[in-house]
Amino acid sequence: MKWQMIETEERERRERQRIERAERAKMRDQGWLIDVTSTSRRRLSSVRQNAHTNTDDGEDIISSLPDSLLCHILSFLPIRDSVATSILSSRWRPLWTLVPILHLDQKQLIEPYPDERNKKFKFVDIVLRIWTLRNAISNPTPPLHKLFIHWYHYCLPFYVDTLVRAANLRDLQELDLHLCNYHPHQPLELPRSLYFSTTLVVLKLGADIRLNPPSACVFPCLRILLLKCVTFANRDSLPTILNACPVLLDLSLHVVDKYLNNLDEFNVIVLVATLKRLHLHWNVHPSSKYIFQINTPALEYIHFRGYLNRDDVLEKLPDVVECVIQIEDCEKSDDYAKRVWDFMGKLYNVISMELSIITALILFQGSNHEDIPTFHNLSSLKFCGDLWYEWYAWHVVWLLLCWAPGLQTLVIEHSSWLGYLNKRNPFLEEPLDVPECMLSHLTTCVYKGFGGYENEMELVRQILKAAKVLKIMKITVSSYPILENKPHFRKELSKFYRGSQNCQFVFDEGHFI
């Protein structure tokens, strides 16, 4: 009797499995709709479509995972969704509190952002509620490794101060605070104990925060430091912090002169032997008395944006392989162009470079003197910005190519749209010397932001003619304004004479941001 029952059960189970497999196959064949409402969720929402097969038999698919893996899943959810899982069942109640990350972003938690005055739950209410629940549900309070608070509107720095003090510094590895204060004269001062943290690896501070590090300050584990538009207590504040970081790898500094008004003197001295990446946004006008001095021999990547003062110092950077340079123009200075060339000369070994068009124009102005460096290792060069800002900008790009004899890839990313494009550019008609890289090394050329104008067609024609070893010429259409009659342009462009036998022409009509 028992044997028969077992047999029947077996048969039924096999039958069920067969049906399930058949259903699955059918679902696959029908193809899936893709949720187009958000690009980031688009690719993963197909999992939700598959969910319909589960809703019929209500099979528990998740409880076999241990708590640690459930927490790992929760760590990928925005805090609001993560907290909401507390209601799923009693097992799930404390799980969100065990995720050692608190990511509190006002933009994420308040919708529609930024108007929260009429909302029932304001950002401060939500933050306090989350914090209190986290401490109440799990006892003892689970460790917190990462604290992220971005509070842009109606910020109350006192609350942030309370939370940072309450976060146990023994466990904190990442701290990211961006605050925009309601009262602009009362920035948040960080608690003193933070400056002696032995566990902090990432520290990012922005806007209304005032740094006043004690001279004995030390960050033995800090690898990434970001200071964006913060205020400093005195001129030694920044050097004190930088000297306190023996293993610093990545530094981002965004300095704006109006936030330095309290200081007579402010020298940004970056003397960090371990630094590999530097991002300096120096929004300090050359006429001011503030200067920077950079001596980072191990640097591999530099992104510089801003003005160059006469006394700014940049030591040689032999290991820099990648750079992004966006130098702002300063008309009042006579030898500004030479200063910019000196700066560029320190990056002599660079392999990949991105230049703003304005930087290129400044370099062109100073290109008559003797000591122009040649970038022998430069293999990829990208020009970003408004190519038709000045009439002779394309001429400039062409000339700058002469200082990169081994260049293999040239990218021009044209961003804005100006009426100049409609008029024929007289500079394009001048015969120009062909840069050496065009004859021997240039294999890839990409033009992004094609709008169908005559000047652009002429530019492409000239490159195609001059580049003797070109393998790919790719043109990406600009997304705004929308280019009409794309097949016509594709045909016209592909007809141009190609100086290289093996040149492939690609016309990308896709969306370009």
Next chain:
Amino acid sequence: MKFCAVKQYFDDENNNNITSGASTTMIPLPNVESHPLAILITYCKKHLKIKANNADNKKETEKEMEQYEQELLKKVMPQELTELILAANYLNFKEALDFFCRAVASAIQNKSIEFVRKFFGLESDFELGEEEKLREEFAWSFEGVDED
């Protein structure tokens, strides 16, 4: 580093000097079913292949990988995801583990509690009064949730 648990096994083998001249070694993986293992191996191979093809261009690698991942998810059932997560965790294959966990997270993001319960196949074990109380406490987290 992919499949760290397996690499560990190889390292141990070499240390013990087991030389039998055999070109294939049998590695016991008692906690991994064959089906998820096959998917993980394909994922790993594809990842390495894409990386090799686009050695210089990080963006291209990411783009291609994303396309492949999207295709992969269309074929995978939610039940299989759990097995894949367990397998990737056992094998110490961080990229795959993160990817499948993110997939599950994305499936329940911005969804109502009822939907999530259905999706996971969970049943509430709260008493009626308790659940009401919790819903009140967490009311702010339900604002703006998707309709199913």
